[in-house]
Amino acid sequence: MARPIKETPILYGEDARRFEERMKERRRISTDHTYSSAFTSCLLLGRMHSWWRLIVATAVLLPCWASTLRADAKQSYPIVRMQVERLPDLNVPRIGHSVMVVNGEPTVFGGHTTGFVPTKTAEYYRDGAWHLMPMAYIHDQGGMMVSEAGDVLLFGGHEQELGIGQTFTLERYEPATHSFRGYGSLDTKRCFANALPMDSGSIVISGNWYRDDCIEVYDGSRQCKFVKPVAQHRSLPHILRTARDNAIIFSAHDIHADDFDTIIIDHLKGEPFTDSLFNTWRPYCYPVGYHGSCFIGDEKKGEYTNLIQVVQGDTLMAIVRVEGEAFALLPTTSPIPMQSQWGRIVWFSHIVADRRIGRAYIEGYGEDQGDHRFYVAAIDYLKHPAPVTLYYSEPQDSVVRCQPILTSDGDLMLAGGVSEHHNNYEPSARVFLLRMGTPKAATTQTVSSTAWMWVTLATLLLVAIAATLLLRRRKKPLPADAEEQDAGKATATTADEELMARIGQLMDEQQLYLNADLKIADVAKALGTNATYVSRCINAERGATFSQFVNGYRISHAQQLLRRQPDMKIAALSTDSGFANETTFFRAFKALTGMTPREWMAQTD
Numbered sequence: 001m002a003r004p005i006k007e008t009p010i011l012y013g014e015d016a017r018r019f020e021e022r023m024k025e026r027r028r029i030s031t032d033h034t035y036s037s038a039f040t041s042c043l044l045l046g047r048m049h050s051w052w053r054l055i056v057a058t059a060v061l062l063p064c065w066a067s068t069l070r071a072d073a074k075q076s077y078p079i080v081r082m083q084v085e086r087l088p089d090l091n092v093p094r095i096g097h098s099v100m101v102v103n104g105e106p107t108v109f110g111g112h113t114t115g116f117v118p119t120k121t122a123e124y125y126r127d128g129a130w131h132l133m134p135m136a137y138i139h140d141q142g143g144m145m146v147s148e149a150g151d152v153l154l155f156g157g158h159e160q161e162l163g164i165g166q167t168f169t170l171e172r173y174e175p176a177t178h179s180f181r182g183y184g185s186l187d188t189k190r191c192f193a194n195a196l197p198m199d200s201g202s203i204v205i206s207g208n209w210y211r212d213d214c215i216e217v218y219d220g221s222r223q224c225k226f227v228k229p230v231a232q233h234r235s236l237p238h239i240l241r242t243a244r245d246n247a248i249i250f251s252a253h254d255i256h257a258d259d260f261d262t263i264i265i266d267h268l269k270g271e272p273f274t275d276s277l278f279n280t281w282r283p284y285c286y287p288v289g290y291h292g293s294c295f296i297g298d299e300k301k302g303e304y305t306n307l308i309q310v311v312q313g314d315t316l317m318a319i320v321r322v323e324g325e326a327f328a329l330l331p332t333t334s335p336i337p338m339q340s341q342w343g344r345i346v347w348f349s350h351i352v353a354d355r356r357i358g359r360a361y362i363e364g365y366g367e368d369q370g371d372h373r374f375y376v377a378a379i380d381y382l383k384h385p386a387p388v389t390l391y392y393s394e395p396q397d398s399v400v401r402c403q404p405i406l407t408s409d410g411d412l413m414l415a416g417g418v419s420e421h422h423n424n425y426e427p428s429a430r431v432f433l434l435r436m437g438t439p440k441a442a443t444t445q446t447v448s449s450t451a452w453m454w455v456t457l458a459t460l461l462l463v464a465i466a467a468t469l470l471l472r473r474r475k476k477p478l479p480a481d482a483e484e485q486d487a488g489k490a491t492a493t494t495a496d497e498e499l500m501a502r503i504g505q506l507m508d509e510q511q512l513y514l515n516a517d518l519k520i521a522d523v524a525k526a527l528g529t530n531a532t533y534v535s536r537c538i539n540a541e542r543g544a545t546f547s548q549f550v551n552g553y554r555i556s557h558a559q560q561l562l563r564r565q566p567d568m569k570i571a572a573l574s575t576d577s578g579f580a581n582e583t584t585f586f587r588a589f590k591a592l593t594g595m596t597p598r599e600w601m602a603q604t605d
Helices: 014-045 050-075 450-473 482-510 520-527 531-542 546-564 570-576 582-593 597-604
Strands: 078-081 084-087 098-102 105-109 121-126 129-134 143-146 152-155 167-174 179-190 194-197 203-206 215-218 225-228 238-243 246-250 305-312 316-323 326-329 343-347 352-354 359-366 374-380 388-392 412-417 428-434 443-446
Touching: 098 143, 098 152, 105 152, 105 412, 129 179, 143 194, 152 179, 179 215, 179 225, 194 238, 203 246, 238 305, 343 374, 359 412, 374 428, 482 520, 482 531, 520 531, 531 546, 546 570, 546 582, 546 597, 570 582, 582 597
Parallel strands: 078 388
Antiparallel strands: 078 443, 084 428, 098 105, 105 121, 121 129, 143 152, 152 167, 167 179, 194 203, 203 215, 215 225, 238 246, 305 316, 316 326, 343 359, 352 359, 359 374, 374 388, 412 428
């Protein structure tokens, strides 16, 4: 039986989506009216003195733009510039590693290094330097959890290079002596698993990759114990405490990273169930080494509360507060920003909470070309509704993607991870410290503020006046009749067709689409034209955006690889086809074919 959603006031959901649609329509109408007024004013201003042009344009544009800003005001949130400090690099570049502050020391465990080769090393940060340590086993995309005794339990991971296989391995790290010892064995070979400690001192483990899953428990002995099968075989599941001796387990993806049609929630003790929240939202999953849950409750008081992210496609992200087994959207002052003034934001981390101040953080980076900024969404979850603040950095030489760790000073540290090359073969060794614990050093501005209004208004006025002058000085005669108009259209169509043919030839011969960092500017440069013309041409001739057009070539290439190598690993398939990561590959494949790669292969066979 589905569990009802807790009746908490929600600022966005079905009602708020309708509200947002109304606001978008109002903004569209306001914008259309603004541009229409601007155009009309341009025609009228051509015969006026320059000072009268300014007065009339101001009178026309100010009410229209102010109206648009009022419609946007309810979506405002503070924007804060944060300081970023570059720390010494890791000794070993790595991806797929685990990160945690242990005994006051930021520590990274395992993962794989350059060439997609697992590394049997760990490092801890002290006295301004990273100190390398040998591990007992390799743990590439393995699991990690701090035991009741204070040591760290490390388990599972890929068995071979290139992310192949799983392992039984289980070892313990003693932070006081910085030493590792092989300790025991899992009940099931695993990688992409998660774990959760219980009040009894035992640790619940679940999750797997390309191998069947189950629930097992580590109780301090050398052999983990099988508990029960799972209703759904999952990768990187959320495991959340609901009571002293119980937990729930769920994920949006199966062991092949395919989306579940229906998300079933498993109990450690109890029967599986579903929740209607997941009919419209999906738990967020970004595989950059997520371990553990964002617990914000109080075990001593029996309050088992967690925060998780949920998404609707690529356009909307929200926070869910999970109290016991009740799921409810966290009321916030605005949705999580998915866009900055520089372009689209990609959120790549799971929630990190600073429980001392009641703040949750999500880490991201700028997706658009040249936007090498870090972004952090901060949610003050103790307030009702919870204020949302967007932090951004100045442009960096490069950015990395990995699960951040919260330092003792309240800052966020990013150590290693996915580099700007966006593949498993060239990991990063860079370490960044995002100064969240020093807000006084930041500079704050507010979206939709009065300053934005005047800056934008001034820009529109300049555009209007410039357009007026151009209209007066460069009056081009219109076509004399319909025949001339048709001839002009035919010429434009022919030019688009010719350019489209050149774009297709470039893609076929040079296979530019295999470059995960391909930008429309790269295509325009290769053809000796401009990006705007290329974009307009693709839209007119193919009815698609540049991204959709390129992904069509990539999916076709992936299908050819699958026909030749049906057993090819998804990680290699997505990389070899030009996708930045597996998640993007799966979404593009399903959007184009209506099927997952596995379903497409089954139909092809």
